[in-house]
Amino acid sequence: MEAAQEVGRLKGTARNTRKLILESLAEAGSGHPGGSLSAVELLVTLFFHTMKYDAKNPAWPDRDRFFLSKGHAAPLLYAILAQAGFFPVEELMTLRKMGARLQGHPSLGIPGVEAPAGSEGIGLSLGVGASLAARLDRRTSRTYVLMGDGEQQEGEVWEAAMAASKYRLDNLTAIIDRNGIQQDGLTEQIMPLEPLASKWRAFNWNVIEVDGYDFLQLIDGFDLAASTRNRPTVIIAHTVKGKGISFMEWSPHYHGTAPAKDKLSDVLSELK
Amino acid sequence: MSSGRQAAMRDAYGDALLELGASNPQVVVLGADTTGSLKSGVFANKFPGRFFNVGIAEQNLIGTAAGFALAGKIPFAGTYAIFVPGKCVDQIRNNIAYPNLSVKIVCSHGGISVGPDGASHQQVEDIAIMRSIPRMNVVVPADAVSTKATVKGIADIPGPFYVRLARPSTPLVYESGFEYRHGKAEVIRDGSDVVLIACGIMVPEAVRAAASLERRGMSAAVVDLHTVKPVDSQTIVKFAQKCGGVVTAEEHNVIGGMGSAVAEVLGESRPTPMRRVGVMDTFGESGEAGELMKKYGLTSSDIEGAAVSLTSARR
Structure with missing residues (x-):
């Protein structure tokens, strides 16, 4: 019963997160809905169940750190951070506007944002450095890095993967938003990634595959990652690009096209 | 030195x-x-x-x-x-x-x-x-x-x-010691006819060139512009004004390097005749360091030659 209650709470937060993503993107008139909507449950689980942090003291040294590597999912990260109390929810409507803090891609100076992002494939290395530093300082805090699946095509991801297993970074968890679609089309057509799980296993990572919309699987996955010793964990979350909005699902077009402002109420009515 | x-x-x-x-x-x-x-x-x-x-x-x-x-x-x-x-x-x-x-x-x-x-x-x-x-x-x-x-x-x-x-x-240029002052060039030698602004291993070459120029009756200042960025505009302009001619020397392409930084400062603040000694927009090759420095025009005599040609052009 307790688990069902927790899942119900997280589902409500996920629904509200999608609403905030779509509203802020429609207001901005540009941005990336597809890869924001696909990963909602992943971040909701992290920020509202798994991670420890203090929104009133973002620099708390013992916090868990979250690095967004797929920087185009900025609307998702901002919606999460606002709901977590790092800044007012109303500020989401300033996304991508001149003079606003909420840059098109994450940048420092936005409370809760740990590092800038936008160039693909360079976020996991930050996680490696931060995890090594946490170990050096004997902190129990953990590091999480959300990557897109398309950016698995970048070489630096695998440089960082090697380093993380060399240093047995069991305080590091990577998450891959495996929605199968990149800007030009299907990942398996543009530059095939499969067998993706085998690749990560071959790099000596603990690999966990989950349904990216099943909160119990996500909670268990992060718990299992935290209890795994001597190896970093990657959670491959099977997801759907544009999840939740029928015409955005599985659509490369909505990788980088914001919903029209005058259609917003129709779009939002789809949210369950 | x-x-x-x-x-x-x-x-x-x-x-x-x-x-x-x-x-x-x-x-x-x-x-x-x-x-x-x-x-x-x-x-x-x-x-x-x-x-x-x-x-x-x-x-x-x-x-x-x-x-x-x-x-x-x-x-x-x-x-x-x-x-x-x-x-x-x-x-x-x-x-x-x-x-x-x-x-x-x-x-x-x-x-x-x-x-x-x-x-x-x-x-x-x-x-x-x-x-x-x-x-x-x-x-x-x-x-x-x-x-x-x-x-x-x-x-x-x-x-x-x-x-x-x-x-x-x-x-060694600084046998007697060196204090790092951020964004502040080091004036190694004062002079009045030309200023040689160098960085890296071209600094000892510039010092040598200045000694040789002195024997020719030319007074050359030498400035070590170690901090290329932020650039020490004040020192650059001061010596350009004093000497009226500037030679830069760097072990780098002449495009975009320290000489360019000096030219940017002078172009806006005090246009001054100058010559850039550096790699002339080309790739290197195998060879001993000394041989290469000679072939690619990165020696004290190249700096000296640039200073002399600059001065005769000004006359």
């Missing part, structure tokens, strides 16, 4: 890291399979827990260093210059400079004095690349003494740095 003593900047880098390691527990050192050569290995022996060799993976070297800085550490990361500014410009820009992180990138083997390895290993574009990145500081020390002082000095200055060292042992 008189005794003719030489020393390697890389040894000085290792010495500086050892002292920093003892005095500042936040300092960590990262390398990429060249740590024996760069002498960062001496830090590894003394402080193994704070040393990380990430293998031949320079982009991850930079990204990991950024991660350390985000967690409050002061990382010194480096390998050969040819593998960093060019190969990792995206990581340097987006992971380090944009968030203004205190990552200190120290690279050896800058310029063509790398020698027999040939053009593939001779980095003559790094100053241009790094200088064009907002928030990045660029320092090119003149010798081993100033290298040590620089490496120790920048540890306490917040923000990203690129320090470029040379491979060979080079003449």
Whole structure:
């Protein structure tokens, strides 16, 4: 019963997160809905169940750190951070506007944002450095890095993967938003990634595959990652690009096209 | 500079890291399979827990260093210059400079004095690349003494740095000591007919050129513009005004390097006749350092020749 209650709470937060993503993107008139909507449950689980942090003291040294590597999912990260109390929810409507803090891609100076992002494939290395530093300082805090699946095509991801297993970074968890679609089309057509799980296993990572919309699987996955010793964990979350909005699902077009402002109420009515 | 003593900047880098390691527990050192050569290995022996060799993976070297800085550490990361500014410009820009992180990138083997390895290993574009990145500081020390002082000095200055060292042992310019003053050029010698502005291993060449010019009856000032960015506009303009002619000397492409930085300052503040001594927009080749410096026009006599031609053109 307790688990069902927790899942119900997280589902409500996920629904509200999608609403905030779509509203802020429609207001901005540009941005990336597809890869924001696909990963909602992943971040909701992290920020509202798994991670420890203090929104009133973002620099708390013992916090868990979250690095967004797929920087185009900025609307998702901002919606999460606002709901977590790092800044007012109303500020989401300033996304991508001149003079606003909420840059098109994450940048420092936005409370809760740990590092800038936008160039693909360079976020996991930050996680490696931060995890090594946490170990050096004997902190129990953990590091999480959300990557897109398309950016698995970048070489630096695998440089960082090697380093993380060399240093047995069991305080590091990577998450891959495996929605199968990149800007030009299907990942398996543009530059095939499969067998993706085998690749990560071959790099000596603990690999966990989950349904990216099943909160119990996500909670268990992060718990299992935290209890795994001597190896970093990657959670491959099977997801759907544009999840939740029928015409955005599985659509490369909505990788980088914001919903029209005058259609917003129709779009939002789809949210369950 | 008189005794003719030489020393390697890389040894000085290792010495500086050892002292920093003892005095500042936040300092960590990262390398990429060249740590024996760069002498960062001496830090590894003394402080193994704070040393990380990430293998031949320079982009991850930079990204990991950024991660350390985000967690409050002061990382010194480096390998050969040819593998960093060019190969990792995206990581340097987006992971380090944009968030203004205190990552200190120290690279050896800058310029063509790398020698027999040939053009593939001779980095003559790094100053241009790094200088064009907002928030990045660029320092090119003149010798081993100033290298040590620089490496120790920048540890306490917040923000990203690129320090470029040379491979060979080079003449000591600052045997009597050097204090790193950020963004402040070092005036090595005063003069009134021409100012020779140099950085890196071209500084001792400029000093030699000035002595030779003196024998010809020309009074040459010598300025060590070690901090290429932020550039010391005040000193540049002051000496341009005083001498009326400027010769720059760098072991780098003449496009975009230290000479360009000087030209930018003078073009806006005090247009002054000048000559740039440097690699003339070409690639190097295999050869001993001395042979290459001669062939590519990077010796004291090239500086002297530029000063003489500049002065006769002004008459």
